[in-house]
Amino acid sequence: METSLGSSTQTAGQEQTASQEPRREHRFICIGCPMGCELLVVTEVSEEGGPPSAVSGNACKIGERYGREEATNPTRVMTSSVRVLGGDMKMLSVKTARPIPKGKIWDCAEAMRGLSVNAPVKIGDIIIKNAASTGVDIIATRNIARGSA
Amino acid sequence: MREVSLAIVGGGPAGLSAAISARESGLGGTPPAGGIVIIERGRALGGILNQCIHNGFGLHIFKEELTGPEYAHRLVEACVRLGIEYKLNTMVTDLGTDTDGAKTLTLFSREGAERIRAKAVILAMGCRERPRGALRIPGSRCAGIYTAGLAQELVNMKGLMPGKTVVVLGSGDIGLIMARRMTLEGAEVKGVYELMPYSGGLKRNIAQCLNDYGIPLKLSHTVTRIEGQEFGRGESSDGCGRLRGVWTAAVDASGAPLYATEEFTACDTLLLSVGLIPENELSKRIGVRLSEVTGGPLVDDSLQTSVPGVFACGNVLHVHDLADNVTLEAYRAGESAARCIRGGAGAFGVTGGVRRIGLRAGRGVRYVVPNEIILPAGPKPSAGPDAEPGAEYTAYFRSDNVYRDVYIRVRLAPEGSCSDSEGAVIKSVSKRIVTPGEMETLKFSLETGKAATLEVRIEAKG
Ligand SMILES: Cc1cc2nc3c(=O)[nH]c(=O)nc-3n(C[C@H](O)[C@H](O)[C@H](O)COP(=O)(O)OP(=O)(O)OC[C@H]3O[C@@H](n4cnc5c(N)ncnc54)[C@H](O)[C@@H]3O)c2cc1C
Ligand code: SF4
Numbered sequence: 171m172e173t174s175l176g177s178s179t180q181t182a183g184q185e186q187t188a189s190q191e192p193r194r195e196h197r198f199i200c201i202g203c204p205m206g207c208e209l210l211v212v213t214e215v216s217e218e219g220g221p222p223s224a225v226s227g228n229a230c231k232i233g234e235r236y237g238r239e240e241a242t243n244p245t246r247v248m249t250s251s252v253r254v255l256g257g258d259m260k261m262l263s264v265k266t267a268r269p270i271p272k273g274k275i276w277d278c279a280e281a282m283r284g285l286s287v288n289a290p291v292k293i294g295d296i297i298i299k300n301a302a303s304t305g306v307d308i309i310a311t312r313n314i315a316r317g318s319a
Numbered sequence: 320m321r322e323v324s325l326a327i328v329g330g331g332p333a334g335l336s337a338a339i340s341a342r343e344s345g346l347g348g349t350p351p352a353g354g355i356v357i358i359e360r361g362r363a364l365g366g367i368l369n370q371c372i373h374n375g376f377g378l379h380i381f382k383e384e385l386t387g388p389e390y391a392h393r394l395v396e397a398c399v400r401l402g403i404e405y406k407l408n409t410m411v412t413d414l415g416t417d418t419d420g421a422k423t424l425t426l427f428s429r430e431g432a433e434r435i436r437a438k439a440v441i442l443a444m445g446c447r448e449r450p451r452g453a454l455r456i457p458g459s460r461c462a463g464i465y466t467a468g469l470a471q472e473l474v475n476m477k478g479l480m481p482g483k484t485v486v487v488l489g490s491g492d493i494g495l496i497m498a499r500r501m502t503l504e505g506a507e508v509k510g511v512y513e514l515m516p517y518s519g520g521l522k523r524n525i526a527q528c529l530n531d532y533g534i535p536l537k538l539s540h541t542v543t544r545i546e547g548q549e550f551g552r553g554e555s556s557d558g559c560g561r562l563r564g565v566w567t568a569a570v571d572a573s574g575a576p577l578y579a580t581e582e583f584t585a586c587d588t589l590l591l592s593v594g595l596i597p598e599n600e601l602s603k604r605i606g607v608r609l610s611e612v613t614g615g616p617l618v619d620d621s622l623q624t625s626v627p628g629v630f631a632c633g634n635v636l637h638v639h640d641l642a643d644n645v646t647l648e649a650y651r652a653g654e655s656a657a658r659c660i661r662g663g664a665g666a667f668g669v670t671g672g673v674r675r676i677g678l679r680a681g682r683g684v685r686y687v688v689p690n691e692i693i694l695p696a697g698p699k700p701s702a703g704p705d706a707e708p709g710a711e712y713t714a715y716f717r718s719d720n721v722y723r724d725v726y727i728r729v730r731l732a733p734e735g736s737c738s739d740s741e742g743a744v745i746k747s748v749s750k751r752i753v754t755p756g757e758m759e760t761l762k763f764s765l766e767t768g769k770a771a772t773l774e775v776r777i778e779a780k781g
Contacts, residue, residue: 201523205752246527247374249386250503251475261478263372263388272531279503293392311372312388
């Protein structure tokens with residue numbers, strides 16, 4: 171079995187001519203437990219805006235929720251590290267303070283490239299405000315004192 | 320010689336958590352006499368968590384999703400609040416037992432060598448990565464081959480990129496995490512090759528580290544040859560002696576490469592994520608008996624090793640996938656050590672007055688921790704139960720394969736019988752799936768006086 175079951179951004183986008191509604195199928199592996207159920211999520215963008223979705227392949231409720239979220243609004247906490255000047259460590263580990271839309275991960279990574287901060291840094295300090303216009307800050311995940319690395 | 324009550328070797332999550340619980344179990348005393356001391360060879364507390372900058376730690380313990388450094392920070396803060404002493408940049412190089420049963424530790428730091436005596440010791444040295452040498456992949460001895468953990472340290476702690484085009488061998492969690500990390504740092508990760516027909520990593524990491532980035536996972540595949548320029552013999556003027564690529568092939572059911580399927584993948588970096596080995600050189604020095612399966616110490620249910628007064632927890636005992644499980648295990652070790660110290664020498668581990676019940680891995684189970692359960696000493700009614708009624712024990716184990724729709728069971732195994740005999744079932748839990756990549760736990764209580772040996776097994780339904 172090859173688990174290159176497609177990056178979950180890839181969708182087998184099938185237009186349903188019968189209903190006129192854009193109907194899309196998404197396939198994910200549920201991460202809720204080691205079962206790793208293979209989920210099929212069908213989303214239909216309705217007139218009212220909200221995309222109702224049907225999840226199948228899940229063996230329990232967790233999979234249903236995960237499948238729906240992944241299909242409609244997948245989010246991730248992104249972590250990275252940036253250079254520190256004048257600190258007792260070379261690199262500062264950072265994260266997005268909240269999960270960001272999956273599609274914004276690259277923009278956030280780009281925003282951090284080449285960035286450096288000055289010591290001292292305290293855990294929770296804001297490193298980038300409103301990173302890549304996500305409305306989410308990038309914050310420090312450790313303390314760094316002044317010193318030489 | 321300086322005396323402490325409890326010396327903890329290693330300041331990772333295991334050592335820190337053990338210190339916290341020992342203190343909270345009432346182990347007091349202030350340094351330099353008495354007290355608890357953590358000895359860490361690194362320049363900071365937190366162990367391997369310092370380089371695990373991704374999130375996903377602490378859901379069980381802190382009910383929040385933290386990154387590795389944040390998880391470490393919480394534990395360090397608690398230690399500081401509790402006034403626990405620690406020594407950094409200090410390596411424990413030897414461990415022994417004095418004539419009076421106290422333990423002696425030899426420490427090395429920039430200040431020189433020092434010896435201390437401790438009533439009890441907790442081993443929390445973690446593990447190290449299996450290197451290339453242990454894999455015996457033929458081919459060139461070129462540059463560009465790293466263990467995934469070393470690459471993690473280079474990228475996250477030093478800000479150095481090991482390479483630009485990457486192949487990962489082994490689907491352990493660190494390899495998966497690094498596939499994503501290097502991708503985000505601009506490298507091209509060509510694929511993750513796993514010898515087994517299943518991944519050794521967590522499902523979550525497959526989904527969020529590989530699938531999110533379209534990185535293929537090739538199960539039942541391995542690297543058969545490594546191609547690069549030998550040092551000093553390279554024709555290229557730039558990266559002399561650098562990896563040029565790897566040959567990969569599918570493997571058959573026995574893990575042997577099917578050479579007809581061999582393919583070349585160009586890459587300048589090969590990351591190895593092929594398992595961790597508990598770091599037990601010190602344990603051997605003091606005579607601790609080790610398991611042939613895990614490489615970690617054999618322990619009883621208090622996490623005491625075969626040497627009385629020496630306890631073990633965390634990755635030095637067996638490899639954990641979740642730091643939360645390390646903390647829970649270490650809490651137990653800290654508590655037990657405190658009890659051992661309070662009770663004076665011989666409260667635990669003495670053979671007189673207690674009964675030991677073996678706990679072994681049966682069908683489908685690769686290993687179990689603990690290896691023994693100690694029933695409380697003291698007078699007991701001859702016909703009555705051995706254990707205090709309701710005393711609960713937990714078996715931690717890993718399966719040897721992927722099993723679906725099975726029972727995980729603890730059974731009585733009458734002494735001396737072969738492991739296929741059917742003893743009475745003590746505990747049975749139905750599982751939809753059991754995989755080697757995720758540690759299983761099974762809680763059970765012992766009400767019967769008959770047990771000599773117990774066995775954890777995986778049994779088919781019906
Ligand atoms: C490279 C690597 C990456 C990992 N990444 C992840 C991950 O991403 N997610 C995850 O959940 N788990 C990860 N793990 C597993 C992780 O190690 C455990 O979850 C947990 O950190 C184990 O805690 P520990 O305290 O037992 O060991 P460690 O965290 O390894 O701590 C052991 C400490 O002991 C010290 N030490 C060892 N020997 C001596 C000595 N002789 N004298 C003094 N000090 C000594 C070491 O310096 C170290 O600080 C990783 C493991 C490794 C090896
Ligand atoms: S759907 Fe339920 S059973 Fe299936 S993987 Fe997700 S959590 Fe596990």
